[in-house]
Amino acid sequence: MTQTYRLHYAPDNASLIIRLALEELGLSYETSLVDRRSRAQDGAAYRRLNPNGLIPVLETPDGPMFETAAILLWLADRHGALAPEAISPERAAFLKWLFFASNTLHADLRMSFYPEKYIGSDPSHHAALRAGLRERLKAHLGHLDDLASQDLSWFGAETPSALDYYIAPMLRWMALYPEQGDRSWYDLSTYPHLHALLSKLESRPAVHAAIKAEGLGETPFTKPLPANPPEGSAT
Numbered sequence: 725m726t727q728t729y730r731l732h733y734a735p736d737n738a739s740l741i742i743r744l745a746l747e748e749l750g751l752s753y754e755t756s757l758v759d760r761r762s763r764a765q766d767g768a769a770y771r772r773l774n775p776n777g778l779i780p781v782l783e784t785p786d787g788p789m790f791e792t793a794a795i796l797l798w799l800a801d802r803h804g805a806l807a808p809e810a811i812s813p814e815r816a817a818f819l820k821w822l823f824f825a826s827n828t829l830h831a832d833l834r835m836s837f838y839p840e841k842y843i844g845s846d847p848s849h850h851a852a853l854r855a856g857l858r859e860r861l862k863a864h865l866g867h868l869d870d871l872a873s874q875d876l877s878w879f880g881a882e883t884p885s886a887l888d889y890y891i892a893p894m895l896r897w898m899a900l901y902p903e904q905g906d907r908s909w910y911d912l913s914t915y916p917h918l919h920a921l922l923s924k925l926e927s928r929p930a931v932h933a934a935i936k937a938e939g940l941g942e943t944p945f946t947k948p949l950p951a952n953p954p955e956g957s958a959t
């Protein structure tokens with residue numbers, strides 16, 4: 725590795741969140757494409773980095789890291805940006821929403837994208853699971869819109885935080901995935917404060933760099949189009 729960091733990524737996967745954070749921090753990094761078409765994430769080499777076979781992995785001087793929120797928090801602490809510092813009175817609120825993003829919102833999305841990994845292959849079961857998840861996701865979006873309406877330094881502020889960069893791709897995915905599923909329930913205009921947050925992000929150089937690297941189109945968060953990446957595939 726010639727750089728300090730190597731991001732194992734697939735276009736428009738959760739690795740996008742880490743790419744955005746690395747770019748916002750102005751760090752140089754190498755990338756290594758995980759070829760989802762050949763299920764490279766299940767191969768022995770990748771599983772040595774992440775035994776769970778999930779993307780992303782960030783190789784760091786302290787070893788390979790997986791779990792998006794852990795990587796974000798580690799990068800923020802290591803580089804002193806993207807999050808309120810440990811002694812800040814704002815840290816508590818930031819942390820609870822970061823963990824909510826990871827273990828509730830992201831986890832619910834995973835179930836909606838990969839129902840077969842949770843309840844087997846019967847499509848009628850998938851439809852029922854997704855119907856339940858839709859209601860949960862709408863409630864989560866309502867809470868996040870309310871959060872974005874508050875004048876917080878760590879969500880929707882002029883300088884983006886790790887939480888902004890975690891939430892924005894997840895909203896993109898709600899608009900685009902599952903490819904064959906019903907996504908009409910997702911309407912960003914219902915969440916004006918989240919819309920404003922996403923618009924602001926779209927003017928960041930970090931987002932422009934990610935758009936170019938992963939073929940995300942000009943408005944990846946407010947009006948997302950399917951990724952057209954220069955290498956690899958999104959799913």
Ligand SMILES: N[C@@H](CCC(=O)N[C@@H](CS)C(=O)NCC(=O)O)C(=O)O
Pocket residue numbers: 736737738739765777778779780790791792793826830834838
């Ligand atoms: N909890 C993990 C979830 C990561 C995740 O769901 N990654 C997806 C891509 S967005 C993945 O690796 N999917 C491939 C698979 O499930 O085989 C994290 O936060 O990093």
